[in-house]
Amino acid sequence: MANTRFDADRAAELRAELADELRAQGKIVTRAVEDAIRRVPRERFMPSDTDLAVAYGSDNSVITKRDEHGVAISSVSAAYIQARMLEQAELRPGMTVLEVGSGGLNAAYIAEIVGPEGRVVSVDIDPDVTDRAAGLLEKNGYGTRVLVLVADAEHGVPDEGPFDAIIVTVGAWDIAPPLLGQLRDNGTLVLPLIMNAVTRTIGFRREVDHLASTSLEVAGFVPMQGDGRHPDRVFLLPDSEGRNVRLSFDSGIPEEMSQLDAILATERTERWSGVTIKHGVSFADLHLWFAWFLPGFCRIAADEGTELAAERGWFPFGVVRRAGFAYLAVRPALEGEGVEFGARTYGPDGEQAAAAMIEQIQAWDRGGRHTEPKFGYWPADSDHSRIPAGTAVMPKTHGVISISWSS
Known part of the structure; x- marks a missing residue:
């Protein structure tokens, strides 16, 4: 009993510290979200062997x-992105809210914000996930x-429904x-939207016949399952030792990929x-720029032992x-205070x-790095x-996404 009491006290301390940290980071900006983070016992929605320090780490x-292949298909999102998405949804007491992707914790946060007069519906395609979430709630x-x-x-x-807000917690x-x-009408939709293999969590507001973004956050999520799933196409580039570099394409796959056979031997x-950037400054929007404006863009994963995996700073x-x-690739620049961007090629x-x-x-560098799209x-x-x-514009199955960078 003494250990249980100690754990509860420690969890309460960490919960308060987490709320303070998220407020200082600007991830929490409203009292309603802050109160929810302070009230809900985050650790109770984690697997039982989760360390308290992990449960209350902001990231x-x-x-x-x-x-069956060991790929993550359900998770409790990092605290910073949960807080940020709650803010992006602009929730208020009395709202009816849909959560897509169940886990229990985020739904508890939403319930705290919308209050007893509100309504929360949480859905998931996996009965194991919904059973777990319902039991924990x-x-x-x-x-x-x-x-x-x-x-x-x-x-x-x-x-x-209809819903005043929809929060999607899987990559869409x-x-x-x-x-x-x-x-x-005028409702909010918050979702991690995959755009040519790069994900951004976007807050949208409904405007007549389309959605317009109101906020943006960098985050990664497990991909959506079911009929909305969109798997990447993956191509292998083997090296001389039989190890592989994997190129993943969301769309726009180049023709004649066979021309890359044995290319790593060149x-x-x-x-x-x-173009340079100082250490510690985010350049995540460069990846987003590539995804939109670089035909033939792909994500890369490399086996241990390949030249790419061994290279520092790629x-x-x-x-x-x-x-x-x-x-x-990058190389040192700015007298050791930063790096220069470049490309290594085969x-x-x-x-x-x-x-x-x-x-x-x-x-x-000219048109995107200093503004939010x-x-x-x-x-x-x-x-x-x-x-x-x-x-x-970027075509999708059910419509198109538009993007504008204003310098």
Whole structure:
């Protein structure tokens, strides 16, 4: 009993420290979200062997289920992104809110914010996940405040809604029309939207026939399952020792990928952009810029022992041009206070691949690095002629996404 009391006291201390930290970071900006973070016992929604320090780390996600291949398919999101998404949703007392992707903890936070006059519905496609979430919510006093259902949100939630806010806690490649149809006029939708393999958690507000972004956050999530799932296409580049570099394409797969066979056996060259950045400064929007404006863009993973995996300071983004492959690299700059961006490349068309990447690094430096982009989501049945001129668009199954960077 003494140890239990000590753990409860320690958890309360860590909960208060977490709320203070998130407030200082700007992830919490309203009293309602702060109160929810302070009230809900975060550790009770984690696996029983989770250390309190892990449960209350602001940047720690905790996996709750893996598939047969060991891939994470359900998790408790990091505290910083949970707080941020709650803020992005602009929740108020009395609202009806849908959560897509159950775990229990986030639904408890939502229930605290919308209060006893509000309504919370949490859905997941996996009965194991919903059973766990419903049990934890019941055990911790939220059983009558949150309805947990098994459903594939790609088809909406039958007999529920409309919703004042929808919060999606799994990576979504597109927005399903039945789900969007359950959002009230002027309602908010917060979701981690996958755009050419790069994810941003976007807060959208419904405006007549489309969605307009109100906020943006960098985060990663387990991908959506069910009919909304959109798996990447993966190609292997073997080296001379049989180890592989994997290139993952969300869309826009280059033709004749066979031209890259044995490309890692060619001499590697490099090219530098002249664009620098100081240590400790985020350049996450460079990745987003690549995803939108660099044809042949891909994500990279490398087996241990390959030249790419062994190289210090490389980043997992690349580009393919015919028989050329280049990847983002850095070298020391600014008298040791920062780095310069560049491209290292392989293959007979490697120079073209590197030139394409360098061109977009420089374009980002001119037009993207100092501003936050604005997004729109335009369903297939909306008036696409209203998309502002000069705005880039990315096609999806059920509509298009627009993006604009204003210098």
